[in-house]
Amino acid sequence: MYDFAIIGGGIVGLSTALAIGQRYPQARILVLEKESQWAFHQTGNNSGVIHSGVYYQPGSLKAKFCRDGARSLVAFCQQHQLPYEVCGKVIVATAEKELPLLENLYQRGLQNGIEVARLTAAEVHEIEPHVSCLAGIRVFSTGITDYRQVGLKYVELISLQGGDLRLQTQVLQLLDTPAGKVLETTQGSFTAACVINCAGLYSDRVARLDAVNPEAKIVPFRGEYYELVPDKRHLVNTLIYPVPNPAFPFLGVHFTKMIDGTVHAGPNAVLSWKREGYKKTDFDLRDFAEVMTYPAFWKLASRFADEGLKEMVRSWSKAIFVQSLQRLIPAVQMADVVPTHAGVRAQALRANGNLVDDFLIIPGHHSIHVCNAPSPAATASLEIGRAIAAQVPVPTAISIPLSS
Numbered sequence: 001m002y003d004f005a006i007i008g009g010g011i012v013g014l015s016t017a018l019a020i021g022q023r024y025p026q027a028r029i030l031v032l033e034k035e036s037q038w039a040f041h042q043t044g045n046n047s048g049v050i051h052s053g054v055y056y057q058p059g060s061l062k063a064k065f066c067r068d069g070a071r072s073l074v075a076f077c078q079q080h081q082l083p084y085e086v087c088g089k090v091i092v093a094t095a096e097k098e099l100p101l102l103e104n105l106y107q108r109g110l111q112n113g114i115e116v117a118r119l120t121a122a123e124v125h126e127i128e129p130h131v132s133c134l135a136g137i138r139v140f141s142t143g144i145t146d147y148r149q150v151g152l153k154y155v156e157l158i159s160l161q162g163g164d165l166r167l168q169t170q171v172l173q174l175l176d177t178p179a180g181k182v183l184e185t186t187q188g189s190f191t192a193a194c195v196i197n198c199a200g201l202y203s204d205r206v207a208r209l210d211a212v213n214p215e216a217k218i219v220p221f222r223g224e225y226y227e228l229v230p231d232k233r234h235l236v237n238t239l240i241y242p243v244p245n246p247a248f249p250f251l252g253v254h255f256t257k258m259i260d261g262t263v264h265a266g267p268n269a270v271l272s273w274k275r276e277g278y279k280k281t282d283f284d285l286r287d288f289a290e291v292m293t294y295p296a297f298w299k300l301a302s303r304f305a306d307e308g309l310k311e312m313v314r315s316w317s318k319a320i321f322v323q324s325l326q327r328l329i330p331a332v333q334m335a336d337v338v339p340t341h342a343g344v345r346a347q348a349l350r351a352n353g354n355l356v357d358d359f360l361i362i363p364g365h366h367s368i369h370v371c372n373a374p375s376p377a378a379t380a381s382l383e384i385g386r387a388i389a390a391q392v393p394v395p396t397a398i399s400i401p402l403s404s
């Protein structure tokens, strides 16, 4: 019998297990992950950016958890000698019409308590000499790290706290019994007083196993990247982002210096035919049919038809992808970039066709379901974990939380 069973060994599940163990050191904690490695899906295939929180709606969970999470993550990396760098980033306007949007972003950064500075084109060039732009803003607290390594450090610490971590254990069913929640898995049954669903791309299906309706479905969007060939990495010093279109803030390819010294360019965002489909040709009938028969998807598609089409074209045409990159750095040529890994984002979509913008954490019966944890959830992981730990029921053997 466990006090807490956490489903999903990505960065959110692991940070949750870590935070619960810190709050209730005597709690018996179980983490179940279906893959043979931790941090294998979204966490292991992301851009590695420690986001500052400049973009998010003031007052939202994303804004708060991201700003605080960036600080706590940097402190965590320092404490555990994990690689990171707070190199800052520039967001640049490349057309007149983007200048008011850039100013809005600057104001939003101030509202969110982020250190930002306006830059002239000449000041941008001092930081990023190869960028072509009209103006920019500098976001000082943006950094880079390796989230797989961060996740593995969480694993190590959970293990030291006495947590029970199981790989290759997929949760198939959840049953309410007088003894607690029974988790039926590919490796037998486990019982826990409280279950926390951090299943990422499958979080909606796991919620339904617990008779919780998240009122949204996960739609998987693949983000494909190129990387600069080694002798062109000098074109990028830090991170270079375009001004996001407010209607599609998650779109817009950018350049990211990675912590291993490579430079990634991307990602785009195309519908994936499979929830964990990393290749263009990956297909799963159930995943595909679920999206195609979800009326909300067609509402979304009809509203964003132009952008969706552009993303698809960019997915298949390297020339178009490179054209998008040339908006930021005109010197980039076709031969300068090669394809690299892709990641699949779990994005919750409501029945009305609106994307769930904020993190979505839903309480159930002796359970909590994290049903939308897109970017910047890796940055915010320590804060998300703490917030969930503050919500879980106090384990029966323990009466007082040892820390708050």
Ligand SMILES: Cc1cc2nc3c(=O)[nH]c(=O)nc-3n(C[C@H](O)[C@H](O)[C@H](O)COP(=O)(O)OP(=O)(O)OC[C@H]3O[C@@H](n4cnc5c(N)ncnc54)[C@H](O)[C@@H]3O)c2cc1C
Pocket: 007, 008, 009, 010, 011, 012, 013, 014, 032, 033, 034, 035, 038, 039, 040, 041, 042, 043, 044, 045, 046, 047, 048, 049, 050, 051, 169, 170, 171, 172, 198, 199, 200, 201, 202, 203, 206, 223, 267, 342, 343, 344, 345, 346, 373, 374, 375, 376, 377, 378, 379, 380
């Ligand atoms: C392309 C891309 C770029 C991104 N860039 C950034 C960035 O730069 N900075 C940032 O902060 N965020 C970024 N993000 C977002 C960030 O990576 C995610 O928000 C975060 O990793 C989500 O973590 P998670 O634990 O919820 O999901 P995941 O890492 O996907 O983990 C969920 C886990 O649950 C497991 N699971 C699912 N179902 C079951 C089951 N039934 N039984 C057992 N286990 C199960 C899965 O195998 C998986 O390991 C990016 C995401 C993508 C895809």
